Amino acid sequence: MLVDPRLTQYLRQLTPLGHPVLAEMEEHAAREGIPIIDRASIQLISILLQTKANVERVLEIGTAIGYSAIWMAEVVPGAHIDTIERDEQRVRQARAYIARAGLAERITVHHADAKDNPPSLSEHYDCIFIDAAKGQYRFFFERYGTRLKPGGLIISDNVLFRGHVVHNQVENKRLTPLVQKLQAYNKWLADHPRFETSFVPVGDGLAISRLKTKPSEN
Ligand code: SAM
Numbered sequence: 001m002l003v004d005p006r007l008t009q010y011l012r013q014l015t016p017l018g019h020p021v022l023a024e025m026e027e028h029a030a031r032e033g034i035p036i037i038d039r040a041s042i043q044l045i046s047i048l049l050q051t052k053a054n055v056e057r058v059l060e061i062g063t064a065i066g067y068s069a070i071w072m073a074e075v076v077p078g079a080h081i082d083t084i085e086r087d088e089q090r091v092r093q094a095r096a097y098i099a100r101a102g103l104a105e106r107i108t109v110h111h112a113d114a115k116d117n118p119p120s121l122s123e124h125y126d127c128i129f130i131d132a133a134k135g136q137y138r139f140f141f142e143r144y145g146t147r148l149k150p151g152g153l154i155i156s157d158n159v160l161f162r163g164h165v166v167h168n169q170v171e172n173k174r175l176t177p178l179v180q181k182l183q184a185y186n187k188w189l190a191d192h193p194r195f196e197t198s199f200v201p202v203g204d205g206l207a208i209s210r211l212k213t214k215p216s217e218n
Contacts, residue, residue, distance in 0.1 A: 011039065043071075059083075114143075126148075130155070150211055195210060
């Protein structure tokens, strides 16, 4: 656990939900063990999106049941959200929740594996949110980062992986390859010449990477 559960609970109470369907989705996710983003993390992303001027398109890798996509669509009413999910049942559930939230026109759920290139994506995004298979983050970043506008953001969730990334040895040996991949990803992000990245210990850890407007920009 990265953040003390009491603190997480406290922060939840301070983070109001928008559309009533979001509370239902949280219960659904908890009941069925569907991983969705922590409330404080999605609120931080929401504030970043609202602070950025003229956000027109957001790309999300990893829809699950559409919780974060609905949050983002609600806070940037002028934007369209493309979100990619490979699990058919989750795609169906996400589309149903999105319709109930009245956002079907503004959120497109692409039923695809993000390792392939879904054909109907936009050429340019203001923000890309990576929240799918953790071992593939660098691949997703490189594959979709070419579509990011200068000054745009790529936000990666779970980069601190319950705090495991600080240890050289993980108690649960099965997690070791994943932890090593995330450690390598974080280092690669931190050293990336074209992005500046802030690692934020909120939720399971967010990396917020901004594409510099000029290669020479510090
Ligand atoms: N962003 C969602 C939210 O907070 O509401 C949660 C996404 S959940 C952590 C990760 C989702 O990514 C899962 O539903 C999983 O099926 C999907 N996923 C994992 N790897 C994927 C891939 N290669 N392509 C598309 N979807 C993928």
